[in-house]
Amino acid sequence: MKELADRLFLMIFNIEPANSPYLALWYALIIFLASFILLNFAALFAGITSFVERRIAARIQSRIGPNLVGPQGIIQWLADGIKLFLKEDLVPKDADKILFRFAPYFVFTGLFGAFVALPFGYGIIAADLNIGIYYILAFTSLVVLGIIMGGWSSNSKWALFGALRSAAQIISYEIPTGLSLMIVIMLAGSLSTQSIIMAQGGWPWEWFVFHSPFTLVGFFIFFTSSLAEGNRVPFDLPEAESELVSGYNTEYSGLRFLIFPMAEWANMWVVGALVTLTYLGGWQVPGVSLEAIQSSLLLILIGIAIFCIKSLAVVFIIIQLRWTLPRVRVDQMAFVCWTYFVPISLLSLIGTMIWMLIFPWETIIGTVIRIVMFGIGAGVTIWYLLRIRYNYITDKPRFERFKEAPQWYPPWKMP
Amino acid sequence: MVSAMENAVNAKSHLPVFQYFKNIYLLVVSILEGMAVTMSYLFRRPITIQYPYKMEESIDTVLPPQFRGILEVDLPYCIACLRCANTCPIDCIAIDLEKNAETKERFITRFDIDISKCMFCGLCVEGCSTGAIHHTKIFSGTSHYIENLVLEFVDTPVRPFKKPKSMEDIPFDKSGKIAKNKLKDFFSPPEFVIDHRKGEKYTRRVR
Ligand code: SF4
Ligand code: SF4
Numbered sequence: 325m326k327e328l329a330d331r332l333f334l335m336i337f338n339i340e341p342a343n344s345p346y347l348a349l350w351y352a353l354i355i356f357l358a359s360f361i362l363l364n365f366a367a368l369f370a371g372i373t374s375f376v377e378r379r380i381a382a383r384i385q386s387r388i389g390p391n392l393v394g395p396q397g398i399i400q401w402l403a404d405g406i407k408l409f410l411k412e413d414l415v416p417k418d419a420d421k422i423l424f425r426f427a428p429y430f431v432f433t434g435l436f437g438a439f440v441a442l443p444f445g446y447g448i449i450a451a452d453l454n455i456g457i458y459y460i461l462a463f464t465s466l467v468v469l470g471i472i473m474g475g476w477s478s479n480s481k482w483a484l485f486g487a488l489r490s491a492a493q494i495i496s497y498e499i500p501t502g503l504s505l506m507i508v509i510m511l512a513g514s515l516s517t518q519s520i521i522m523a524q525g526g527w528p529w530e531w532f533v534f535h536s537p538f539t540l541v542g543f544f545i546f547f548t549s550s551l552a553e554g555n556r557v558p559f560d561l562p563e564a565e566s567e568l569v570s571g572y573n574t575e576y577s578g579l580r581f582l583i584f585p586m587a588e589w590a591n592m593w594v595v596g597a598l599v600t601l602t603y604l605g606g607w608q609v610p611g612v613s614l615e616a617i618q619s620s621l622l623l624i625l626i627g628i629a630i631f632c633i634k635s636l637a638v639v640f641i642i643i644q645l646r647w648t649l650p651r652v653r654v655d656q657m658a659f660v661c662w663t664y665f666v667p668i669s670l671l672s673l674i675g676t677m678i679w680m681l682i683f684p685w686e687t688i689i690g691t692v693i694r695i696v697m698f699g700i701g702a703g704v705t706i707w708y709l710l711r712i713r714y715n716y717i718t719d720k721p722r723f724e725r726f727k728e729a730p731q732w733y734p735p736w737k738m739p
Numbered sequence: 740m741v742s743a744m745e746n747a748v749n750a751k752s753h754l755p756v757f758q759y760f761k762n763i764y765l766l767v768v769s770i771l772e773g774m775a776v777t778m779s780y781l782f783r784r785p786i787t788i789q790y791p792y793k794m795e796e797s798i799d800t801v802l803p804p805q806f807r808g809i810l811e812v813d814l815p816y817c818i819a820c821l822r823c824a825n826t827c828p829i830d831c832i833a834i835d836l837e838k839n840a841e842t843k844e845r846f847i848t849r850f851d852i853d854i855s856k857c858m859f860c861g862l863c864v865e866g867c868s869t870g871a872i873h874h875t876k877i878f879s880g881t882s883h884y885i886e887n888l889v890l891e892f893v894d895t896p897v898r899p900f901k902k903p904k905s906m907e908d909i910p911f912d913k914s915g916k917i918a919k920n921k922l923k924d925f926f927s928p929p930e931f932v933i934d935h936r937k938g939e940k941y942t943r944r945v946r
Contacts, residue, residue, distance in 0.1 A: 384777045388787045544767075641774075648773045664763065704771075711775035716782055723783065733784035 328447065329354040358450045362439045370589035371401040377589075377643045383735060384647045396738050411578040416479055419575065423477035428576070428583035430470030435587045435594065437463040442597045443517050445607045445628035446617050456517035457505055460598065461498075464553070467587065468494040471562065471572045474584075478575035486571025490555065490562035493657060497552040497559075500665035504546035507539055507676045508532055508602040511685075521606030522614060531605040534697035536683070538675035543603045545669045547638075550598065552657070554591040557646035561654055592642055596635035604638075607631040799876050799915075807859045807874045810852050811918035812892045817871040819847050819899035823863035831856040832863060832872075837896070846896035854880075855888035869902060875915030880922050890921045 333350055334340065344350075375390065375397070382389030391397035415421055441456040443449040453459050468490060475487020509515055511532055512523035524531050533543045552559035563571030573584040600606055607627035609617060617623045652660070683690040716731075723731045788794075788801055802808075824832040835849035864873055882888055 380781070383785060384780045386780060386783065386786045388785050388789065391789075392792075644774055644777055645770075648777045649770065708771055708775055711772060712779045715776050715779035719779075719783075727784065727786065729784060731783050733782065735781045 359440075362450055363436060366436055366439055366590040366593070367586065369593050370586040371405060373589045373592060373639065373643075374404070374585065375401040377646075380640075380643050380735075381647045384644070391738075405582065408582040409579055411581075413578040413580060414575075416575050418479040420477035420479070423473050424575075425580070427470045427474030427477060428580045430473060431467050431587045432470075432583050434464055434466030434468075434470060435590050437466065438594045439590075441517055442594065443521065443601060443606065444631060446518075446624045448624070448628060449518060452516055452518045455515045457509060457515050457520070457602070460517075460594075461502060461505070464591075464594070465494070465498070467591075474576070475562075475572035478572075480575050482568045482570070482574045483572050486562040486564075486568050486574070489564075489654060490572060492654075493555070493559060493561060494553055496658060496661040497549040497665075500545050500549040500661065500669045501553060503666070503669040503673055504542040504549070505602060506673055507542040510673075510676060511535060511539070511680070517601050521601050521608060524605045524608055526605065526608040526610035526612060528605070528701070529691070529694040529698040530608070531603060533603045534694050534701055535685075536676060536679040536693065536697065538672035538679060539603070540697060540701070541668060541672045542676070543599075545665050545672070546603065547595075547599055549661075549665060550595045551642065551645070552661075554595055555588065556592070556595075556642055558649040558652050559657060560651060561657060564651060566651075592639050593635065595642065596638035597631075599638050600631060600634040604634050606634075802876045806876050806878075807861050808915070809854055809875055809877045809880060809918050809922070810857060810859075810863070810890075811873060811875045811915060812850055812852070813871045813873070813917065814847070814850060814892050814897055816869045816900045817847065817850070817897075818869055818902055819845065820868065822866040822868070823872050826862045826866045828860065828862065829856050829858065836899075845899060847893055847899060848896045850892040852890045852892070853888065854890060855885055869900065871900070875918045877915050877918055877922070890918065892917070892921070 329351060332354070333344070333347070337344070378400075379389040379397075389397070390400040393400045393403045415424055438460045440450045441453050441459050443452075471490045472487045475483040475485075475490070478484075508520060512520040514520060514523070528534060532539050534540065555562050561571075562568075563573065565571075568574070573581055576584065607630055609623055609626050609630060612623060617627060683693055720731050788798075790798055790801075794801070819834065819836055821834055821836075824830075824834045831853040833849060833851045833853075834847065837846050837848045838844070839846065859874070861874065867873070880888075
């Protein structure tokens with residue numbers, strides 16, 4: 325970011341940045357601009373995803389979803405936001421008023437802080453920290469602080485239950501998350517998000533997922549446990565609607581309430597981007613070397629597009645999982661974590677270490693193994709697609725007999 | 740997913756190690772299968788009827804024939820058996836029969852259905868032997884006055900129907916014309932007159 329600011333300074337004012345007295349001011353301006361853009365990106369992403377998620381959920385349930393506000397309901401999220409904005413901001417009588425008011429800010433700061441170290445493309449990152457991954461893990465832990473604060477200070481049993489569950493869940497799942505991230509850190513030899521991406525390649529068999537069977541397992545563990553950390557279904561125990569009204573945010577209203585779901589949706593981008601950058605090759609363009617990307621603006625833009633597409637695909641899978649799986653019970657949540665995820669991620673950490681010794685990345689056997697792993701991944705994907713087709717075709721005659729209309733109605737066709 | 744975990748807790752039949760890996764396999768496969776099902780729904784036609792914004796055909800044709808809308812009585816075919824009034828669990832049908840003292844003829848003088856009470860259970864329709872009382876496809880009706888929700892089907896007293904040999908002879912009119920007619924002045928305030936037959940205390944609505 326600093327080089328970018330220096331380059332811009334030179335371009336705009338034609339003065340060497342080092343001998344200008346206004347450099348500090350310029351840096352402050354750039355910092356402000358970057359955080360402004362990131363904040364707006366997070367908020368817009370959260371809003372639009374809330375709309376898109378509802379549309380996808382509706383289609384999964386044979387419904388249509390919100391389609392009345394604006395063309396195809398496209399500004400529904402804005403209407404919801406404005407509505408919540410105008411609501412009264414209530415604080416319960418017996419609540420701990422200060423903590424109650426502060427909790428949403430902790431949640432929001434915890435999530436927004438993570439955006440600082442998330443890359444979007446080559447050099448497009450607010451701060452390329454050399455401890456990027458560590459920073460993200462540490463900073464997102466602030467969310468659980470906010471959740472516990474909110475739950476405890478509302479003086480309501482539902483909120484307290486939600487907060488307690490959230491604490492138990494996030495603390496347990498932090499361990500598999502960290503362990504499965506260790507695999508990537510080992511492979512890349514760095515904690516910086518940009519260097520992790522640079523250690524991978526553009527083609528799928530150059531991604532870390534397909535490095536070995538162990539990283540494939542690590543990928544799934546990382547994906548699932550970051551779902552659990554973000555309180556997404558099937559791990560949405562802290563806000564289990566059917567059991568706890570709304571969990572830790574039961575007593576909130578108005579703008580303060582708005583921050584909780586917004587943070588949850590913004591977190592989907594954080595999960596998507598983290599999965600993409602650690603395991604799915606980040607912004608690497610297939611068939612293009614790193615030097616070529618550095619020198620061409622077009623390739624950087626293509627890289628941004630690739631990164632966004634990959635992250636959005638992960639976000640889509642998160643959404644789809646939410647509308648596929650039922651919520652797990654508390655004991656199941658802890659059981660899965662401690663008997664499956666933790667030992668398996670430890671095992672795959674050690675396995676990857678040994679693998680790295682026996683089959684180094686650059687050797688022919690290493691490459692062959694990666695291509696074979698990619699073949700397995702592609703096979704599973706093809707099997708999945710065939711299952712989708714099978715499900716579609718088996719129901720087709722029945723549907724068409726009852727509804728007397730063709731069943732084919734792809735998602736891009738707007739009702 | 741859940742059953743895989745249940746098996747893991749009560750592992751009896753298999754070696755624990757074998758069970759452990761089988762659980763993982765079941766977990767992955769069942770999640771993938773579930774996702775394949777939900778994904779296939781993205782390519783199917785939604786079954787929502789976008790009433791009243793986007794209707795390709797009129798709502799009457801879209802609704803299924805067994806739809807239970809507002810009740811309607813085709814009075815000329817009512818045999819006045821009172822079965823519907825007696826079956827109704829919440830007594831929202833009121834039928835009055837009066838006998839002419841000279842000719843010994845019976846007349847239906849009142850057939851009121853209070854649709855503000857009706858829960859559209861359809862029990863009255865099932866009991867009717869001639870099909871005189873039946874559901875229409877009318878479901879949208881709002882009124883500012885709850886009195887308007889009492890549908891009075893008797894305008895002038897009618898004789899009960901004589902049941903024919905075969906039910907095919909009864910020409911049903913299920914288009915809902917009669918009920919629609921009754922619902923016409925839904926928004927106008929009800930007018931009341933004093934019902935002299937029942938004394939000063941009773942008022943009766945006129946339509
Ligand atoms: S539909 Fe049910 S509630 Fe309504 S009048 Fe008939 S029996 Fe009574
Ligand atoms: S409507 Fe049917 S059930 Fe009711 S009194 Fe008439 S014939 Fe009998």
